[in-house]
Amino acid sequence: MSTTRYVEQNALPALLEALRTAFGQEQRILVPVLQPAVKESVVFKPWQLGMAFTLKKATVPPKEAVLPPCETLVQYKRTKNPENPAELTLEVTEETHCQPTIVFGCRPCDARGFSILDRPYLQGPFADPYYQRRRESLTVITQTCNSTGNTCFCHWTGSGPTHPEGSDVLMTAVENGYWLEAVSPRGEKLLAALSLADGAPHADAAQKVRENVNATLEPAPDLSKTQARLAARFTDADFWRDQTARCLSCGGCTYFCPTCYCFNITDEGDGYGENPGRRLRTWDSCMASHFTREASGHNSRPNTQDRMRNRISHKFSTYPETWGTFSCNGCGRCISNCPVCLDIRAIVLAATSD
Template sequence: MSITRFVTSDGLPGLLAFLSQNGRRVLVPVEKPANKRSVVFEAWKQGQPFTLEKATVPPKAAVLPQCETLLTYKKSKDPENPERVSISLEDGIRAQPTVVFACRPCDARGFAVLDRPYLEGPFADPYYKARRDQLTVFTLTCASGCNTCFCHWVGGGPTSLEGSDVLMTEVEGGYVLQAVTPGGEELLAATDLPDGAERFPQAEEARKAAWASLEPAPNIKDAPQKLAALFSNAEFWQEQTDRCLSCGACTYFCPTCYCFSITDEGEGLSEKGGRRLRSWDNCMSSLFTREASGHNPRALKAFRMRNRVSHKFSTYPENWGAFSCSGCGRCISNCPVCLDIRAIVLAALNASQATAE
């Protein structure tokens, strides 16, 4: 068994204080009371209240910020030949050591989904890689499932280890911490927390109870082929997306969506110069695929939803061997018209089967 430690509930602030040493940024779930209450990840400071609830917004921004500066540039004219312009670039990559604390297994698996295209493709993204190399993930296992979660449909579960460095499980009086990776072992070994081996059987019982609370998962292993077969069936996609508003909430709340746009801001010849930004974008937006000519290959929301669902359950699995959806359910709970991606996948399976018959 890997290294385990035990921390009492009132000892969590002390653990956070330890984790924040040596310049580490510790992101914790924080409650934001407003017209609509939410829980978001913020950098922890001594004395700051936090919660261990499932966050409304996943911690994806720890490795893929909502907006980041890729480079800055400045242009200068040759005084003797004004038509000759030179340009200087500054593209320094900076990454702060970061701990994501008390995210859920579906969020940790989200990091694993992002790793494949950003790190394992033909070219590794240096900005993403710098932050990912500096990231440590403390994951809190779920005590039970909820009506919008479906992590066990897509290869995960309430106690999944994938993407985590340390797995936390609530037991009587506190939490058992289990190291999952060498980085997690090194960090736990450096704490002064007591060994958690004696309490580990309690953690195992809690994990079994979490799995027992889940409704049986349907078999969706054929989803990639079934969705691919329906790709040209415009009637099917129109029917599934009649209620969709194309607001994009499903993508912005998703721990695995990674579409972005690149924009230049400022003027290179000005005193401040210019900068190139990478910002989150979403495939449900009608502007996402509109070309400079004005042509839009996905002018209809049905085709945009087709792209989103097919990517998660068909083309990504074809390329990487796993679904890109982690089953967190945020796209369901945050959809203003209650569109359910599970229903779309199941409808695709049934429609394909009916066609085959």
């Protein structure tokens, strides 16, 4: 039986304050914040006392908690021997700073996104040390969804509005507050240390809320043959041209995606003199035309349809071939944020059909 707690709605700021020192360490708490813009958006920002926050589904997933859009991998300094300029000394310092982080109020699709990133970053032949440090000091407090949006299809991909994968604590909205349930050893430790009311009196109400949302889901299509069908479609240029005709190659779908993890590496500065040079890792997008352009000028994916084929095949065919599960969690952000409303569900269904 897992540990459960109850927190009143108006006590959430106090809970966030208490989380700041969770596990005996100073924590960065990332919370969803409403950002009125041309299109109202919700983004994760570090919590500060008195700051307004929301528990709406974020427009931008909290992927930056483990994979910042831009990070320094190493700093380097070069020194020439004035007596012998051909003699060069290179000093490299690895960036090891990592602030323990709690993501608060993300959704089950966001939490599952971390699990999907874990496989290539941690479970391949090499673990990425930068990712690993952040992941090992990450705590995920996820709000289960009380309803689904019209672009959500998490249950097609093996997840669901109350799915615990990738979370440490699940919180479910009940009358006047939230029921918190530990779903990992880290979550158990966290809830046990917080001074909150016992969750037992609210357990039935929370389970009912979860059952209700799961009961609203339409049956998911059978995607068991998708991996093989996509592999068979790989050379069907007409199919990919038709499916991609509207795409602008803007890359928005990949930047909003909690499971896309392509990056580029660049050096900034030559490292001579007072200021060290920096080797940077920045998000990149397989939908961008330059992504596969080689130094020779050759580009193995010169057309938009080549890049779309790669994006869809990676998520629904080649990643599952390696890791046994889709690398799309059905969050729907690539649909809701696409300027031409291109719908990944339609492509996957078309590719899966006979």
